[in-house]
Amino acid sequence: MSGTAWAADGAPAVRSNQARVAQVMHDLSGNGAKLRAFLQAMPKGGDLHNHLGGSVYAEDFLRWADAENACIAVAGHQLSPPPCGEGQVPARGLAARDAAFYSATVDALSMRNFVPGNAAASGHDQFFSTFAKFGGLGGHRAEGVVVTLEQAARDHVPYVELIANPPQAAALGKRAQTLAWNAKDFAADLAPLQGELPELVSAAREDFATLDAQVRTLMHCGQADASPGCGVRYRYVPYVLRVLPPPVVFGQMVMGYALVQADPERFAAVNIVAPEDNPVALSDYRLHMDMFRFLSTRYPTVPLTLHAGELALGLVPPADLRFHIRDAVDAGARRIGHGVDIGYEDDAAGLMAQMKARHVAVEINLSSNDGILGVKGRDHPLQMYLAAGVPVVLSTDDEGVSRSDMTHEYQRAVQEQGVDYATLKQIARNGLTYAFIPGDSLWNDDGSAPGAACAASLRANAAKPDARCDALLARSEKARMQWQLERDFAAFETQILKGAY
Known part of the structure; x- marks a missing residue:
């Protein structure tokens, strides 16, 4: 996999430790319980594809x-x-x-006790049916954030991007539906909405500030009995529901862009969600990508992470498997959520070369890909992406619905996909490198080697950064989190070599 070579240039002790820990993991890979304990303790980067609500058990x-x-x-x-x-x-x-x-x-x-082949419901239908069943409870968003962050802390995940919407997104979508709509003139569609944005954005920011205060209170952050979840950094990803009429989708999209631009510390990026095989989602797919292209010219600093390619042959006709990932990349997505149908894309090799060159990461969700699409093991494209040098991150998607957690995703990567320790370690690093965290990265553009500022400190496995590296850490939250991850790896590997497993 692209991104593991830098370790070969590191200090001999670093190389030796990693190789020895890799052998330990290899020896444990045939025992699920021992491997689980090893991977639970392993530091991980970010969970970049996590639907709040679906993450709750x-x-x-x-x-x-x-x-x-x-x-x-x-x-x-x-x-x-x-x-x-x-x-x-x-x-x-x-x-x-x-x-x-x-x-x-x-x-x-949830997907508990779901039996593949059950004539009463497909895995796809069972999965997506759950949201309407628990969604009616309402009023527990703060508690949902808390249980998600506490699970992340147990899995040694320091950063989470939570896919969650303010109610103002739905309000602007409904407002857009009452106005004249022209699919060929997005500027005209946007104009009457702009006057309403400042008040809606202000209200949404206030709502989420209140939510975050509730989360801190529930976890006792800053107190002696603070929850481990207090140490997990998180931000929100507003989204668009792709199964709604075009004006509503456009209004939600506008709200998402405006919110991320106004408050990038709290809101990370814009996404598009809901079943990709839905008839409306299929028929309007390219229209949605055109909307993203248009709004990205108006809000050029707002990142996109787009669900694309969460499809399989039989779920949709072959024609619908040929272009979704490519169109999302061409629309400006900096990460692709799922990307399962990459093998069916026209010129898949060329598309992956493009993703590698543009540093477009793919969010791999092994449990949900299995549960929803029945794609797993040798049929999953994870190794195809790795071989092509596309940056890969592992994520949970909807860990509550899937009855999973981040450690389980890592375990599936090892036992089902044959991922070795060096590659898994790079995937963990990618979880911060390709996160939408403010600041310059510790790594170079493709995440494969240390950037110039901290190269000497990292290669020496220094406990403290040198002056040049320290200057980067002082000005970049992303670099600080990446530096801490490296220190966590060093501590983990030392512990493993002391005979923890």
Whole structure:
């Protein structure tokens, strides 16, 4: 994989430690429990593809439902606020009162106990059906952030980008739908929305500032009993729902761009979500990419990370597998979410060469790719991307729905994809290099070697940076996080070689 060669130029002790730890991981790879413990302790970079809500486990939703005496539909297991009506049962005391129904609800809100080939539901349909079932509970966004950050801390993930929208995005989308629409004149479509943006953006920023304050309070940040989650840096990624009418999509998109531009410390990038195989998503795909191109000229500093290629043969006709990733890259995406159908793209090799040259990373989500699309093992394109030198990051996608966590994604990469320790370590580094964290990177443009400022310190495995490197760290949050990751790797490898496993 592109990006591991720099270690060969490092200090002999660094090279030796990495090689010895690589052998330890190789020896453990045949034992799932031992490998899990090794990988749990391994430092990881960023989780760059994490849907808030989908990252929450069903048991957490049911715990919150119990606390507020919310309701559960008997037929479909949808959660809703009290009071309960016909066809609903109270959530309070459910686990003790009716363990079988409680268990069935956990299954309905996740992929737990889903059996591939089940005629009643495909993995795709089961996965996407869960959001409507737990989404009705509402009011627990701060708690959702907390459990996500605390899990990240347990997995030694220092940075998370949470895909989450303010209510103002939906409001601007609805407003756009009431106005004249011209798919060939986005400037005219944008003009009447611009006057409403300052108030909506201000309200959204205030809402998320309040949310973050609630998160800090719940985790006791700054106190003696602070949660480990307080140490996880996070930012939000506003999104567009690709299954809605074009004016609504455009309005949501405008809101996302304006919000990221106004508050890049809290909001990282803009994304597009929802099932890519939806008929509206398919028919409007190129229109959506045109919208992104247009708005990126108006908001040139706003990054894009776009779901693209979350498709498989049979789910859609072959014609729909030929261009989605390429069009997203051409629209300016700096990261591609999923990218599963790369092998079906026209000139796949040329496209991956383009991604490598432009430093466009791909967010690999092994568990959800398996659960939703049935793509895993040798059928997954992870090794294809690695061989082509495309930057790869591992992410969780919807860890609650998929019943996974970041450590499990790393374990699947090792045991199912044959990823070795040096490559896994580079993937972890990529999780910060390709994150939308402010500041210059510790690494060069493609993340494969140290940049000039810190090259000497890194190659010497220095505990403290030299003066030139220290100057970079002082002005760059990204470089500081990357430097800390290297120190964490050094500590981890030392611990492993002391016989921790």
